[in-house]
Amino acid sequence: MTLVNMALCNIKSKFKNYWTFFLSSTFSVFVLYIFLSIINNDRVKSELGGKKTFTMLFIVASCVIATFSAFFIWYANSFMIKSRKKEFALYMILGMSKKQAAWLAFIENLITIAAAFCAGIVLGLVFNKFFIMLLYQMIGVTGDVQFQFSIKALRACVYIFGCMFAVISVHSTMLIYGNNLIDLFNASSKGEKSLNVSYKTVLVEIISIVFLASGYFLAVQKLAINILLAPLVVTLVVVGTVLFFYETTSLIIYFSKRDEKNFFKGTKPITVCQLGYRYRGNAGTLSVIAVTTTIALCAVITCFGLINKVALNARSxxxxxxxxxxxxxxxxxxxxxxxxxxxxxxxxxxxxxxxxxxxxxxxxxxxxxxxxxxxxxxxxxxxxxxxxxxxxxxxxxxxxxxxxxxxxxxxxxxxxxxxxxxxxxxxxxxxxxxxxxxxxxxxxxxxxxxxxxxxxxxxxxxxxxxxxxxxxxxxxxxxxxxxxxxxxxxxxxxxxxxxxxxxxxxxxxYSNGLKMVGMMAFIGVFIGIVFLTATGSIIYFKMVMEAQEDREKFIILKKIGLSSTEIKKAISKELIFLFGMPFVVAACNTYIASITLSKIMNVKIYVSFIICILVYAALYSIYYLITLNSYMKTTSEVN
Incomplete structure (x- = not known):
């Protein structure tokens, strides 16, 4: 059997190990092609009057999406490779060299990303007209929308995702060559450092609260008067958010373990111990998710808050x-x-x-x-x-x-x-x-x-x-x-x-304002969806990976008398914490930003804030339920 045949066989028989990488790549190609095709659409250029400001908005948005897509695909590929390290070790025991294992991973990546690229382009072609019509609606333009296949957009996507493929292929090769046989076999059994609380933790917790409080105060009281404080405010809030997830949340989990009166109630020992064991490795990811969710929410809320105020702003x-x-x-x-x-x-x-x-x-x-x-x-x-x-x-x-x-x-x-x-x-x-x-x-x-x-x-x-x-x-x-x-x-x-x-x-x-705000709302929604999809998927990837590693533990718990319902209850609490904490912090950051933006732009955006928060919460809940279902299925599987 050739390596190509083996790669095809692996993808067909174990597609569940590849589908997250496939879907994330497909979605990234789809969104990027939509944006690039809009930039290069002659009819859109004509309606926008050839103004560079409007074109630059889409170019900047495309760069943001391309950058985040690269991070997203990298993350998905890393989880896929990590979950298959033991499989590669088995291949090597059976006589496959590291070079052949690296080539196998390369071929699998090539097939998966090529299929994802084709699927993304096809979806982009199918929905291209719909999204241009949606853009026209949002910028107040009327006219027929004709189907137009953009060679420039296709070429740009080929270059961008070709570079991404090259990078993840090199990364996969380095993972295989950089680990010996024993490390590959034991990759899934390597434990993470448990939470270690000290005086340093308390000090950093105080610093995080001071940073967040200072950032919030400056944003609400001073930023509308002195916009030059914006970099300082952003720095304080971002650093405070990161420190909050690394230390403050760790303290919450630590004291939950020390609360002996309530610790042994129901399935709480399982939930708290799982968080205590896994949280340190997730803190960085959760802080990044909180920051990116804040950015996405602020962008969407601001754009939709402004779109109803275009006439008022133009009149002012x-x-x-x-x-x-x-x-x-x-x-x-x-x-x-x-x-x-x-x-x-x-x-x-x-x-x-x-x-x-x-x-x-x-x-x-x-x-x-x-x-x-x-x-x-x-x-x-x-x-x-x-x-x-x-x-x-x-x-x-x-x-x-x-x-x-x-x-x-x-x-x-x-x-x-x-x-x-x-x-x-x-x-x-x-x-x-x-x-x-x-x-x-x-x-x-x-x-x-x-x-x-x-x-x-x-x-x-x-x-x-x-x-x-x-x-x-x-x-x-x-x-x-x-x-x-x-x-x-x-x-x-x-x-x-x-x-x-x-x-x-x-x-x-008024016309230029409607076009600008409409385009910003269109771009904001897309970027918000990309960020939501990426952040939700990242938590999903991590939890499914941890479920595979913890499968044996849950099987033992079942054998000693714990029911599936009790296990599900414990897991659901852990997932609520991991999904809910970044979202709650992001919502708080966004609320403060909404107050500041309302003062700066003299626009009331609280209704937009409430609607966007509820929509984001609903979509995050869907990710939560999907992750919970996958986690339960994974821990219930018998090898």
Missing amino acids: VRPFSVEYVNSDQNAATDKVFYSVLKQHEEISIRYKDNIKFIRLKTSNRFSDTKNNAIFILNQSKFNLINKHEGISRRVKLKSDEDCYFVQLANLAADKSVIGKTIKLNNRNLKYNFKVIGTDNKYFIALDHFTQTLIVKDSVYQSINNSINSKSKISITGYILKNDLLSKSFISDLTDKLPKENSLETFLEN
Whole structure:
């Protein structure tokens, strides 16, 4: 019998040892091909307007998926090889050399991954149109979706999974060559270090709690004001999470063993001893699962929280339906606008505002604009604009030295500026204004906006009379009655209005925002599914491997009188701990992140948080039940 025939025979007769590796590889190929085919789809490129930002989103997502898929496949292959070390040892006893055993593993991997690759590509071709239609739905695009086979996507998948295959083949060969016959035989019987608790464990536990508490505090109280704290917050939470799984959870298991009153109740000795014996080897994996689950949940929750706020977000940065720079209130520019308006009877004007800004320089360090520039506007005009835009904000200044400060750069308004003095310079004239209130709500397009001081009308007029025309900027804004239906009007206006007028429209921002958020939601869901599948499968692989190693122990327990129901109860408690602990920690991390993101983006995402947590919990429960069923079957098998 040749090695090829032997490999085929092994796969056919023991497919249960290969199916986890096969399914994980198939799923990875399927998801990666879907993303790469979308990137290279001509129709999708056309609908997205060829914008590099949108394409880059998919490229980055593809890289993330490829990286995680490589880790996922590596993990699955490692478990498969580890479970077969004793089998390879038997082959060598029967006369097979290490070289032949390595070639056998190579051929088996080649057949399995080739079959998985073909299955993944076929699934990708079958569901490609469906996922593009789903993408169109999420980004608000209509149109026919045609089937398109992407050679570029196929070629990229071949390269990526070819490299993965080469790496896992080298890894398999090293495992076979790196172990002698006795090590291969005893691979499954090597014990893991049991939990060892000391003062060092308690110290690290305290550090983990301090890290998590500090990260949570900074995230909730400080991050919305100072986004530069993000790396520190992420580091504290990640390190705290890892230490929590290595030491804090170990202490929980340790004290459960020391609790003599409750330790001997029912099947608790089996559950606690199993955890105590196995947990140290699982701590690293569980901490990684908790961190990756947090990332996946945050991505999905944020995207779905934003998708219902696209119009509101677009309105906040483009409060006028149409807005353009109108130097000296040029009648010719307005004439172009009205000539286009006459051609579109479906469009009508609700409000029009001619805004005249004064631009001066300030020496204050909290000015984040170029050249320390700052706009000046009178309060009556500011209040009128707010009324037209439906904003409840009104300014009532009592003194000539008072001002209201509309900020630009901060994600959340910096309230510490209240009470401070802003100094303005204009040639030989100097002005000092005291800030009595502040916010960061734009009243003109963000692209035109500079930090603005609202002053009394008399003060504004005095400054206006003392400056030259170069320090004056005029902007005209229109609020249309039906701006969501103004696509044709905006297109014609864009063609006819000179670029120097810097036309900005609500509809353009809304459409781009819907595409961006829709794509992020689409990508977030896919990455979330990939992470969920990978993390759930990793726990499954480890538990099935441990079930194979512990089979004899459970057979002995049955012989001394323990029933299958009692064994199942003990195993189920162990699995609940291993599945539940990473998920609970990830849910806590995600909840804190949700509070912070809500403040930063001014969006309520708590409903998205609850829905995503419940969906993730339901899917994790399915993995739990599958793992429990496989564990019971494995421990019940008789050699």
